[in-house]
Amino acid sequence: MPGILLGDVFPNFEADTTIGKIKFHDFLGNSWGVLFSHPRDFTPVCTTELACAAKVSDKFTQRNVKMIALSIDSVEDHVSWSKDVMAFHPDKAGTPMPFPIIADHNRKLSVQLGMLDPDELDKDGMPLTARCVFVIGPDKKLKLSILYPATTGRNFDELLRVIDSLQLTAQKKVATPVDWKPGDKIMVIPIVTLSCSRGCNQYPVCNVM
Ligand code: BEZ
Numbered sequence: 001m002p003g004i005l006l007g008d009v010f011p012n013f014e015a016d017t018t019i020g021k022i023k024f025h026d027f028l029g030n031s032w033g034v035l036f037s038h039p040r041d042f043t044p045v046c047t048t049e050l051a052c053a054a055k056v057s058d059k060f061t062q063r064n065v066k067m068i069a070l071s072i073d074s075v076e077d078h079v080s081w082s083k084d085v086m087a088f089h090p091d092k093a094g095t096p097m098p099f100p101i102i103a104d105h106n107r108k109l110s111v112q113l114g115m116l117d118p119d120e121l122d123k124d125g126m127p128l129t130a131r132c133v134f135v136i137g138p139d140k141k142l143k144l145s146i147l148y149p150a151t152t153g154r155n156f157d158e159l160l161r162v163i164d165s166l167q168l169t170a171q172k173k174v175a176t177p178v179d180w181k182p183g184d185k186i187m188v189i190p191i192v193t194l195s196c197s198r199g200c201n202q203y204p205v206c207n208v209m
Pocket of ligand 1: 039040043044045046047120150151
Protein backbone atom coordinates (compact mmCIF):
# COMPACT_ATOMS: atom_id res chain seq x y z
CA MET A 1 0.00 0.00 0.00
CA PRO A 2 1.39 3.44 -0.85
CA GLY A 3 2.23 5.60 2.10
CA ILE A 4 5.09 6.95 4.14
CA LEU A 5 6.62 5.61 7.33
CA LEU A 6 8.24 7.35 10.30
CA GLY A 7 11.83 8.25 9.41
CA ASP A 8 11.21 8.28 5.66
CA VAL A 9 12.26 11.41 3.78
CA PHE A 10 8.98 13.13 2.92
CA PRO A 11 8.48 13.33 -0.88
CA ASN A 12 9.66 16.59 -2.43
CA PHE A 13 6.46 16.87 -4.45
CA GLU A 14 5.35 19.73 -6.69
CA ALA A 15 1.82 20.97 -6.17
CA ASP A 16 -0.64 23.72 -7.08
CA THR A 17 -1.63 25.67 -4.00
CA THR A 18 -3.39 28.87 -2.97
CA ILE A 19 0.03 30.59 -3.02
CA GLY A 20 0.96 29.19 -6.46
CA LYS A 21 3.08 26.22 -7.45
CA ILE A 22 5.38 24.90 -4.72
CA LYS A 23 8.13 22.34 -4.32
CA PHE A 24 7.56 20.96 -0.86
CA HIS A 25 11.14 20.99 0.47
CA ASP A 26 11.64 24.56 -0.78
CA PHE A 27 8.36 25.55 0.90
CA LEU A 28 9.61 24.08 4.20
CA GLY A 29 13.09 25.63 4.03
CA ASN A 30 14.69 24.97 7.44
CA SER A 31 11.37 24.88 9.28
CA TRP A 32 9.35 22.04 10.68
CA GLY A 33 6.17 21.35 8.71
CA VAL A 34 2.67 20.06 9.30
CA LEU A 35 0.74 18.86 6.28
CA PHE A 36 -2.91 18.07 7.03
CA SER A 37 -5.59 16.89 4.64
CA HIS A 38 -9.37 17.21 4.79
CA PRO A 39 -12.08 15.45 2.75
CA ARG A 40 -13.79 18.37 0.99
CA ASP A 41 -14.01 22.16 0.96
CA PHE A 42 -17.33 23.74 2.00
CA THR A 43 -18.24 20.90 4.39
CA PRO A 44 -19.14 21.53 8.03
CA VAL A 45 -16.50 19.60 9.99
CA CYS A 46 -13.71 20.70 7.60
CA THR A 47 -14.78 24.32 8.03
CA THR A 48 -14.56 24.09 11.83
CA GLU A 49 -11.15 22.43 11.57
CA LEU A 50 -9.60 24.93 9.16
CA ALA A 51 -11.07 27.82 11.16
CA CYS A 52 -9.44 26.43 14.29
CA ALA A 53 -6.15 25.84 12.42
CA ALA A 54 -6.21 29.47 11.22
CA LYS A 55 -6.97 30.72 14.74
CA VAL A 56 -4.00 28.90 16.30
CA SER A 57 -1.61 29.35 13.36
CA ASP A 58 0.50 31.86 15.34
CA LYS A 59 1.27 29.08 17.82
CA PHE A 60 2.63 26.91 15.00
CA THR A 61 4.70 29.85 13.69
CA GLN A 62 6.13 30.43 17.20
CA ARG A 63 7.33 26.82 17.11
CA ASN A 64 8.93 27.31 13.66
CA VAL A 65 6.33 25.03 12.06
CA LYS A 66 4.96 25.83 8.58
CA MET A 67 1.37 24.69 8.07
CA ILE A 68 -0.07 23.48 4.77
CA ALA A 69 -3.51 21.94 4.15
CA LEU A 70 -4.63 19.66 1.32
CA SER A 71 -7.79 18.38 -0.31
CA ILE A 72 -8.83 17.14 -3.74
CA ASP A 73 -10.67 20.41 -4.50
CA SER A 74 -9.38 23.05 -6.92
CA VAL A 75 -7.33 26.14 -6.07
CA GLU A 76 -10.40 28.26 -7.00
CA ASP A 77 -12.55 26.34 -4.50
CA HIS A 78 -9.86 26.65 -1.82
CA VAL A 79 -9.65 30.42 -2.33
CA SER A 80 -13.40 30.86 -2.24
CA TRP A 81 -13.87 28.54 0.78
CA SER A 82 -11.02 30.24 2.67
CA LYS A 83 -13.19 33.38 2.91
CA ASP A 84 -15.98 31.35 4.58
CA VAL A 85 -13.46 29.72 6.88
CA MET A 86 -11.95 33.02 7.99
CA ALA A 87 -15.43 34.47 8.58
CA PHE A 88 -16.05 31.67 11.09
CA HIS A 89 -14.08 33.57 13.75
CA PRO A 90 -15.11 37.24 13.88
CA ASP A 91 -11.62 38.37 14.97
CA LYS A 92 -10.12 36.82 11.80
CA ALA A 93 -12.88 37.77 9.28
CA GLY A 94 -11.48 39.53 6.21
CA THR A 95 -7.91 38.42 6.87
CA PRO A 96 -6.26 35.94 4.48
CA MET A 97 -5.88 32.28 5.39
CA PRO A 98 -2.51 32.17 7.18
CA PHE A 99 -1.36 28.99 5.42
CA PRO A 100 -1.68 27.61 1.87
CA ILE A 101 -3.97 24.79 0.75
CA ILE A 102 -2.79 22.21 -1.81
CA ALA A 103 -5.17 21.37 -4.69
CA ASP A 104 -4.69 17.64 -5.26
CA HIS A 105 -7.35 17.52 -7.98
CA ASN A 106 -5.92 14.41 -9.69
CA ARG A 107 -5.39 12.62 -6.31
CA LYS A 108 -1.76 11.90 -7.27
CA LEU A 109 -0.35 13.08 -3.94
CA SER A 110 -3.21 11.55 -1.96
CA VAL A 111 -2.41 8.14 -3.49
CA GLN A 112 1.36 8.59 -3.00
CA LEU A 113 0.94 9.47 0.67
CA GLY A 114 -1.82 6.92 1.40
CA MET A 115 -4.37 9.58 2.31
CA LEU A 116 -7.49 8.29 0.52
CA ASP A 117 -10.34 6.76 2.52
CA PRO A 118 -11.98 3.99 0.43
CA ASP A 119 -15.13 4.21 2.58
CA GLU A 120 -15.69 7.95 2.00
CA LEU A 121 -16.75 8.55 -1.60
CA ASP A 122 -17.77 11.63 -3.57
CA LYS A 123 -20.88 11.75 -5.78
CA ASP A 124 -18.92 10.08 -8.61
CA GLY A 125 -17.87 7.19 -6.36
CA MET A 126 -14.28 8.46 -6.07
CA PRO A 127 -12.55 8.25 -2.65
CA LEU A 128 -12.04 11.41 -0.62
CA THR A 129 -9.00 12.30 1.43
CA ALA A 130 -9.15 11.30 5.09
CA ARG A 131 -8.06 13.72 7.85
CA CYS A 132 -4.33 12.94 7.79
CA VAL A 133 -1.66 14.77 9.76
CA PHE A 134 2.02 14.56 8.88
CA VAL A 135 4.66 16.35 10.95
CA ILE A 136 7.94 16.75 9.08
CA GLY A 137 11.24 17.73 10.71
CA PRO A 138 13.80 20.24 9.40
CA ASP A 139 15.70 17.20 8.05
CA LYS A 140 12.60 16.59 5.83
CA LYS A 141 11.91 13.25 7.55
CA LEU A 142 8.50 12.17 8.79
CA LYS A 143 8.33 12.53 12.59
CA LEU A 144 4.64 11.75 13.19
CA SER A 145 1.55 10.70 11.30
CA ILE A 146 -2.06 10.49 12.48
CA LEU A 147 -5.03 9.37 10.42
CA TYR A 148 -8.64 10.26 11.26
CA PRO A 149 -11.78 9.35 9.31
CA ALA A 150 -13.90 12.10 7.74
CA THR A 151 -16.47 11.87 10.53
CA THR A 152 -14.02 12.82 13.33
CA GLY A 153 -12.61 16.34 13.52
CA ARG A 154 -9.11 16.85 14.92
CA ASN A 155 -7.82 18.73 17.99
CA PHE A 156 -5.19 21.31 17.03
CA ASP A 157 -4.13 21.85 20.67
CA GLU A 158 -3.15 18.16 20.68
CA LEU A 159 -1.08 18.72 17.52
CA LEU A 160 0.73 21.60 19.24
CA ARG A 161 1.31 19.34 22.26
CA VAL A 162 2.85 16.55 20.18
CA ILE A 163 4.99 19.07 18.27
CA ASP A 164 6.33 20.33 21.63
CA SER A 165 7.24 16.75 22.49
CA LEU A 166 8.76 16.04 19.05
CA GLN A 167 10.88 19.19 19.19
CA LEU A 168 12.09 18.48 22.73
CA THR A 169 12.91 14.84 22.02
CA ALA A 170 14.72 15.82 18.82
CA GLN A 171 17.12 17.84 20.98
CA LYS A 172 17.44 15.73 24.13
CA LYS A 173 17.50 11.98 24.83
CA VAL A 174 14.26 12.05 26.80
CA ALA A 175 10.68 10.85 26.41
CA THR A 176 7.44 12.56 27.40
CA PRO A 177 4.76 10.66 29.36
CA VAL A 178 1.00 10.64 28.95
CA ASP A 179 -0.63 14.06 28.51
CA TRP A 180 2.78 15.76 28.88
CA LYS A 181 2.90 19.51 28.39
CA PRO A 182 5.96 21.82 28.44
CA GLY A 183 7.04 22.32 32.06
CA ASP A 184 5.82 18.87 33.16
CA LYS A 185 8.24 16.15 34.22
CA ILE A 186 10.02 14.25 31.44
CA MET A 187 11.53 10.77 31.42
CA VAL A 188 15.05 9.64 30.65
CA ILE A 189 14.93 6.97 27.95
CA PRO A 190 15.78 3.64 29.57
CA ILE A 191 18.83 2.10 27.89
CA VAL A 192 18.99 -1.66 28.37
CA THR A 193 22.50 -3.06 27.96
CA LEU A 194 22.41 -6.77 27.31
CA SER A 195 25.45 -9.01 27.61
CA CYS A 196 26.09 -12.70 27.14
CA SER A 197 27.07 -15.02 29.95
CA ARG A 198 30.78 -14.65 29.03
CA GLY A 199 30.76 -10.88 29.43
CA CYS A 200 30.67 -9.89 25.77
CA ASN A 201 28.65 -6.71 25.30
CA GLN A 202 27.82 -7.47 21.67
CA TYR A 203 24.74 -9.57 22.58
CA PRO A 204 22.97 -11.02 20.66
CA VAL A 205 25.95 -11.20 18.24
CA CYS A 206 28.39 -12.75 20.71
CA ASN A 207 32.07 -12.39 19.74
CA VAL A 208 33.62 -14.27 22.70
CA MET A 209 34.59 -17.73 21.42
C1 BEZ B 1 -17.46 17.39 6.95
O1 BEZ B 1 -16.42 18.03 6.85
O2 BEZ B 1 -18.44 17.83 7.53
C2 BEZ B 1 -17.50 16.00 6.39
C3 BEZ B 1 -16.89 15.73 5.18
C4 BEZ B 1 -16.97 14.45 4.65
C5 BEZ B 1 -17.64 13.46 5.35
C6 BEZ B 1 -18.22 13.73 6.59
C7 BEZ B 1 -18.15 15.02 7.11
